Amino acid sequence: MRMINFDQIKGIAIKQIFGPNAQAVSGLAFHSRRVVFSSIFFSVKGENEDGHQYIEEAIQNGASAIVGEDSVQFSRLSERYRSCSFVVVEDVRAAMAYISKYFFNHADEKIKTIGVTGTNGKTTVAAYVRSLLNLLGTRSGSIGTTGIWSSKEKLKYVKSTPTTPEAIDLHRVFHDLKKAGDEAAAMEVSSIALDQKRVDGMVFDIGIHTNFSEEHLEYHKTIDHYKACKLKLFEQSRQGVINLDDDGMGMDLFNCFKGPKLTYSLSPSSEADLIGTGIEVMDSGSMFTIHYKSKSIRVFTPVFGAYNVANVLSAIATALMFGYTIDAIASVLAKLESPEGRFQVIQAPNDSKVIIDYAHTPVALTNLVDEVKKIQHRRLIVMIAGIGIRDFNKMPKMAATIEGKADEVIVTVDHPGYHDPQIIINQVMKGFNEPKASNIHSALTRREGVRRSLGLGRTGDIVVLTSGCINNAQIVKGEQIPHSDEAIIREHFFQSQ
Ligand SMILES: CC(=O)N[C@H]1[C@@H](OP(=O)(O)OP(=O)(O)OC[C@H]2O[C@@H](n3ccc(=O)[nH]c3=O)[C@H](O)[C@@H]2O)O[C@H](CO)[C@@H](O)[C@@H]1O[C@H](C)C(=O)N[C@@H](C)C(=O)N[C@H](CCC(=O)O)C(=O)O
Numbered sequence: 001m002r003m004i005n006f007d008q009i010k011g012i013a014i015k016q017i018f019g020p021n022a023q024a025v026s027g028l029a030f031h032s033r034r035v036v037f038s039s040i041f042f043s044v045k046g047e048n049e050d051g052h053q054y055i056e057e058a059i060q061n062g063a064s065a066i067v068g069e070d071s072v073q074f075s076r077l078s079e080r081y082r083s084c085s086f087v088v089v090e091d092v093r094a095a096m097a098y099i100s101k102y103f104f105n106h107a108d109e110k111i112k113t114i115g116v117t118g119t120n121g122k123t124t125v126a127a128y129v130r131s132l133l134n135l136l137g138t139r140s141g142s143i144g145t146t147g148i149w150s151s152k153e154k155l156k157y158v159k160s161t162p163t164t165p166e167a168i169d170l171h172r173v174f175h176d177l178k179k180a181g182d183e184a185a186a187m188e189v190s191s192i193a194l195d196q197k198r199v200d201g202m203v204f205d206i207g208i209h210t211n212f213s214e215e216h217l218e219y220h221k222t223i224d225h226y227k228a229c230k231l232k233l234f235e236q237s238r239q240g241v242i243n244l245d246d247d248g249m250g251m252d253l254f255n256c257f258k259g260p261k262l263t264y265s266l267s268p269s270s271e272a273d274l275i276g277t278g279i280e281v282m283d284s285g286s287m288f289t290i291h292y293k294s295k296s297i298r299v300f301t302p303v304f305g306a307y308n309v310a311n312v313l314s315a316i317a318t319a320l321m322f323g324y325t326i327d328a329i330a331s332v333l334a335k336l337e338s339p340e341g342r343f344q345v346i347q348a349p350n351d352s353k354v355i356i357d358y359a360h361t362p363v364a365l366t367n368l369v370d371e372v373k374k375i376q377h378r379r380l381i382v383m384i385a386g387i388g389i390r391d392f393n394k395m396p397k398m399a400a401t402i403e404g405k406a407d408e409v410i411v412t413v414d415h416p417g418y419h420d421p422q423i424i425i426n427q428v429m430k431g432f433n434e435p436k437a438s439n440i441h442s443a444l445t446r447r448e449g450v451r452r453s454l455g456l457g458r459t460g461d462i463v464v465l466t467s468g469c470i471n472n473a474q475i476v477k478g479e480q481i482p483h484s485d486e487a488i489i490r491e492h493f494f495q496s497q
């Protein structure tokens with residue numbers, strides 16, 4: 001239980017309070033059915049529902065305070081539920097962020113926080129930062145698409161969103177990490193989370209930028225809105241790590257970010273602080289040279305793809321900001337850990353390779369295929385997917401991107417949501433000049449797509465499975481259906497023999 005005096009919490013714009021100004025609070029919830037005794041219910045207006053309609057259900061479930069935006073309704077309800085506090089605020093999502101921070105004792109300020117934003121690479125960079133800091137001796141967790149990790153292990157949380165948790169969950173995680181002895185947390189900060197004020201009230205010790213290209217227009221509607229949301233992270237960051245190679249927003253950020261910053265680049269002629277050159281692809285990773293100040297150090301790190309070397313540079317910049325020397329950092333890079341499902345190479349028993357990679361934007365797919373081609377192979381088989389719960393305009397762009405670049409292409413569906421999978425396939429197919437070519441195949445479910453792709457692979461081939469799952473599941477008609485590419489791969493190679 002924590003005593004909460006609403007008008008004393010910094011940051012929230014309270015318009016009016018009906019009922020008691022303070023409550024003893026045991027928990028926070030934004031869903032009426034997750035309310036427990038003596039908790040605060042935040043009534044959020046969503047895409048489909050208005051949380052204000054569920055206030056009475058929340059009170060019946062034990063809510064002792066309601067935070068929302070409808071003063072007329074709150075005034076009426078306060079007559080009926082006299083012991084309950086009704087707090088009218090300017091913006092309920094912002095209030096949820098500030099109250100969560102307060103409820104969990106400002107835990108975010110008791111550990112170092114590193115926010116990562118960008119169209120591609122957030123998960124990868126958050127994992128690299130976590131791994132690098134741990135290798136150097138700073139106990140660090142990470143928060144994002146692949147789950148919540150402490151410095152030691154993946155923790156069991158029910159995720160509220162695919163990438164950046166809702167504020168209530170987020171501050172609980174900071175609190176738990178701190179309690180477990182962690183000193184830092186690297187987290188993915190999505191543009192949607194920034195727009196929905198999930199990280200309002202936080203000041204990140206370091207903000208990292210990876211890159212910017214078209215994405216999430218189903219939510220943002222315009223590319224300018226998408227960009228403006230991403231830039232917000234840097235208004236809330238003390239120090240910045242900026243990718244100078246990113247045409248999308250590298251220079252915008254470089255010019256507008258006034259705090260201390262480190263820039264990185266893969267271009268030898270760049271003026272970046274940290275430059276990576278001479279990338280050599282090996283069997284188990286990449287060699288490259290780090291240039292920092294007057295030093296050039298040749299290192300090996302177990303990652304594939306030039307863009308992943310750039311991601312490693314951003315993690316190195318972060319470690320430099322933590323005060324580690326470039327020599328100390330270079331000495332541990334060979335042990336760097338990658339996140340699951342990002343350029344994950346599986347050696348198949350038939351002497352082919354299967355690569356699982358979360359590429360789900362045209363830019364990521366182009367980069368991925370270019371990098372995969374640097375690995376010796378016979379034929380290249382690539383599975384792409386139309387994602388039902390995302391922008392339909394992106395689907396044909398994925399087809400146009402892959403056409404002519406692989407020997408076989410399998411088109412499948414990720415997360416059909418409420419759509420007919422065949423409509424999604426048709427939408428992807430629109431992007432091919434020759435959709436009826438004999439090397440273009442389709443499969444209505446991801447499971448079928450994976451099986452079909454593996455079935456086409458022979459000795460020496462590389463099978464690339466792109467796009468992927470959210471929370472190890474496919475979202476079908478509001479249900480999360482468990483799915484694992486790796487399990488299908490095991491079944492295919494080991495159980496069919
Ligand atoms: C599209 C979108 O913005 N969705 C968010 C939105 O949900 P919604 O608009 O569908 O909510 P709704 O169903 O209309 O309900 C409105 C409110 O009424 C409440 N309610 C509803 C029914 C009920 O019986 N009782 C009740 O209290 C709900 O809890 C909700 O607070 O408001 C919810 C919280 O109030 C969010 O958790 C939810 O994120 C969902 C889980 C989601 O999938 N979001 C995605 C788009 C997202 O955030 N993605 C980004 C980026 C991913 C990436 O990197 O690609 C991320 O950071 O994860």
Ligand SMILES: Nc1ncnc2c1ncn2[C@@H]1O[C@H](COP(=O)(O)OP(=O)(O)OP(=O)(O)O)[C@@H](O)[C@H]1O
Pocket residue numbers: 118119120121122123124125145163188190210211307308310311341342343357358359360363364365367368
């Ligand atoms: N720096 C980068 N530049 C371009 N593409 C990248 C970069 N890093 C990763 N990718 C590609 O993007 C895919 C997704 O990477 P990752 O999961 O790290 O990004 P993300 O930003 O977390 O995406 P999401 O938010 O959708 O989970 C990778 O599998 C890879 O193909």
